[in-house]
Amino acid sequence: MTKIEDFIDLINAAFKTQVFIKITIGNLREKKSYLKNIFIKPVFIKENAMLSFVYRYQDKDVTKNFLLDEANSTIKNLLSSFFYNAELYTTTENIYYTQDAKTSKEKIVIKSLEKTIVQKEITHDKQKQRLLSTNSIYLKALGITSAEGNVKAAMQHKYKQINKYVEIIDGILKETPFANGFNVVDMGSGKGYLTFALYDFLQSKKIAVKINGIELREELVKKCNDIAHQSTFDGLQFTQGSIQDVELTAVDMLIALHACDTATDDAIAKGIKANASFIICAPCCHKQIRKQISPTNALQNITKHGILLERQAEMITDTIRALILEAHGYKTKVFDFIEEENTPKNVLIVGRKSKFSDIGFNDNMEKIAALKNLFGIKEHYLETII
Ligand SMILES: C[S@@+](CC[C@H](N)C(=O)[O-])C[C@H]1O[C@@H](n2cnc3c(N)ncnc32)[C@H](O)[C@@H]1O
Known part of the structure; x- marks a missing residue:
């Protein structure tokens, strides 16, 4: 031997x-x-x-x-x-x-x-165990998988992220199923990784859905529409336009993932005004509040450090977003997108419209005013546009 x-x-x-x-x-x-x-x-x-x-x-x-x-x-x-x-x-x-x-x-x-x-x-x-099959046309076309259907080493993280994302949406839909299909708008859809993943997943679950990705960049819109066509994803389309200008009619779920800075606020405001059942956003680059933060109290000890000021800005911006959603009747949760990756880009805010919300509009507006006062903030963009 x-x-x-x-x-x-x-x-x-x-x-x-x-x-x-x-x-x-x-x-x-x-x-x-x-x-x-x-x-x-x-x-x-x-x-x-x-x-x-x-x-x-x-x-x-x-x-x-x-x-x-x-x-x-x-x-x-x-x-x-x-x-x-x-x-x-x-x-x-x-x-x-x-x-x-x-x-x-x-x-x-x-x-x-x-x-x-x-x-x-x-x-x-x-x-x-992942929810998304690696053999899809769109995963290859988006460069996540190789021609043989293997996830490329450099795209492992993206593949994990899109799976986690559909898992979260799956959980939401288990809680609140939509009987006759539903409309989703994805604001700032970019290269469409998450938009395609969601459509694919819902199709695999035989859920009739229409998804419209709104994106500023014409070349991305064209590319995504080509891939949707190749994939015969008939209910998925991408439209060139800005979040601020898009007219929403019937929308059940509004999504905005990593829409830069106040584009997230524009998306939330559109969702609230369209009475979307769900508003889901993963904010990024929280600049708008940061410039204004100037506490005159013990918080100065925190905000004098650039990195801590940045983290404070992220927390206050997203806290106020959550309070505004609640003030408009959305039960709101804020949590990490992928547990082990604790970065500001990894925070997900999920608001679910509820007929039974017991949070008063005025109560939350007072809470926002108190926070702004504490940090010396004059204006939160979402509060202004809503
Ligand atoms: C960081 S990417 C995120 C893409 C995608 N949602 C994701 O999470 O993978 C942000 C995208 O939003 C688009 N965008 C930013 N501001 C926008 C606006 N006001 N209207 C429409 N699209 C916008 C950008 O062009 C970019 O493609």
């Missing part, structure tokens, strides 16, 4: 006794290879326990899932022909396989861990 086969036996034992955490395969025989490393972890796919291999290339990750027998022969081939090293991590020990590049001498070293690692429950492969 070769040392590689011994190592594979150890993998099988770890897999069967459920102490397996992961394997990393590295140290290439051909240093200029396009492939760099391989990472392997256990997954359940359609109730089959499998091993998921992530092949890390210079510029992309490719995932392949194998049942144990196939995984064994793949690892054997990888260690015989492409790599010198592999490490198997288990909950009780780490097992290292190495082959000397010059002498071809192989060895296996086993190091027991001082403390047993508590095994996380083996979940379905995250990639597979």
Whole structure:
């Protein structure tokens, strides 16, 4: 029996006794290879326990899932022909396989861990668990996936973001389903990543929807309309225009994600005036309030530091937006878009129109006045235009 086969036996034992955490395969025989490393972890796919291999290339990750027998022969081939090293991590020990590049001498070293690692429950492969299929025409056309339908390494974050976004909308729609389809307006739709993702997701759930993306930039509008046409997304269209000028008639859900500075306020105001059932925005670049902040109290100690002033401006701007939404009968929540990424661009404000809102208009206007007074702010743009 070769040392590689011994190592594979150890993998099988770890897999069967459920102490397996992961394997990393590295140290290439051909240093200029396009492939760099391989990472392997256990997954359940359609109730089959499998091993998921992530092949890390210079510029992309490719995932392949194998049942144990196939995984064994793949690892054997990888260690015989492409790599010198592999490490198997288990909950009780780490097992290292190495082959000397010059002498071809192989060895296996086993190091027991001082403390047993508590095994996380083996979940379905995250990639597979995502709501959006990676094989869509639009994901390729937008450059998120490769021609083979793999998410490009540089676009992993965007892919995660759009999935998280549709997950949030899914949660909202579970709470408040729209019986006969509904109209969505996406203000400042940009390259359309999130607009396409939402349309695709709602279609996959057989929800009849019309989405209109409003965007200033003509070239983006044209490109997005071309991709919508190629994708036969008949209910999705993009319109060149400004948020301030667009005329909204029937709108159930108004979305504005990362519409710059006061464009978010313009979008919220349009949504309130159109009596949209939902107003969802992810604000960005909070400049309008920042220039005005000039407290004459202990808050000066905070706002004298540029970075803290910036954070204060973000918080006050979005707090006042939430108070204005509430004042107009929207039950409002403010939360992180993607939990582990705590940046101002990651805050989502979700307002749901409610017949039963018990928040008085005047109460909230008083709260806004008190906040403005505290920070020496003269005008919040949304308050002025609404
Ligand atoms: C940062 S991008 C965000 C795009 C997209 N919503 C997203 O989150 O991926 C902001 C987009 O809003 C557009 N935009 C900014 N102000 C606008 C306005 N007043 N009317 C229409 N579009 C606007 C910009 O051209 C840009 O494409």
